[in-house]
Amino acid sequence: MVRLWGFEIDESSGSFIGADVVGKEVRASSLVAYFPSLSPDDDRVVYQTETALARDDNGLHVATTLLFPGTFAGNFSMTRGHFHVDPTLGEEMVVLSGRGELWLKSREGEVTRLSLSAGEEFSIPGHLAHRAVNPHEVPFVFAVRWDDRCGHDYESILNEGFGAR
Ligand SMILES: [Fe+2]
Numbered sequence: 001m002v003r004l005w006g007f008e009i010d011e012s013s014g015s016f017i018g019a020d021v022v023g024k025e026v027r028a029s030s031l032v033a034y035f036p037s038l039s040p041d042d043d044r045v046v047y048q049t050e051t052a053l054a055r056d057d058n059g060l061h062v063a064t065t066l067l068f069p070g071t072f073a074g075n076f077s078m079t080r081g082h083f084h085v086d087p088t089l090g091e092e093m094v095v096l097s098g099r100g101e102l103w104l105k106s107r108e109g110e111v112t113r114l115s116l117s118a119g120e121e122f123s124i125p126g127h128l129a130h131r132a133v134n135p136h137e138v139p140f141v142f143a144v145r146w147d148d149r150c151g152h153d154y155e156s157i158l159n160e161g162f163g164a165r
Pocket of ligand 1: 082
C-alpha cells in the first residue's frame with residue numbers, strides 16, 4: 001500500500017483503499033478507431049482505470065491506471081492518449097509498480113519516449129499529448145492527478161495518430 005496525494009492505493013493493482021471510485025475497463029474492441037487492424041471481437045482488457053470521486057486537497061482529480069502487458073494487432077498495450085485543451089494545465093504522474101513508457105507528443109508532431117519504473121514520477125507539461133505504453137512483461141501501474149479544467153482532446157490523436165507506434 002502506498003499513500004499518495006491523500007489517498008491509500010494498492011500499488012500492484014492501482015486500486016484505491018477506502019475511497020469511492022469510478023472504475024472503467026478498456027477493451028481492445030473499443031480501440032478499433034485508433035488501431036484499425038484490431039478486431040472488433042477482441043474482448044481483452046487492455047487497461048483498467050479507477051478515478052477517485054473525491055478530489056485531493058488541491059482540488060485535483062486523482063486516478064490510477066493498470067496497463068496490462070501484451071500486444072494486440074502488432075502494437076504493445078497502450079492507452080489512447082490525449083492532448084489537454086488548455087496547454088497551461090499539465091498532469092502529474094507517479095509509477096506505482098512495474099515499468100513502462102510515457103510517450104509525449106507536441107502539436108508539431110515531435111514525439112519523445114520516456115522509460116519510467118516504479119517509484120519514479122514525471123510532470124507532464126500541459127502542451128504535450130500523453131500516452132502510456134507497456135512493452136514489458138509485467139503490468140504498468142501508475143497514478144495521475146490533474147485539474148479537470150484542462151479539457152481532454154482525444155480527437156487529435158484519433159485523427160493524427162501518435163506519430164510512433
Ligand atoms: Fe491528461
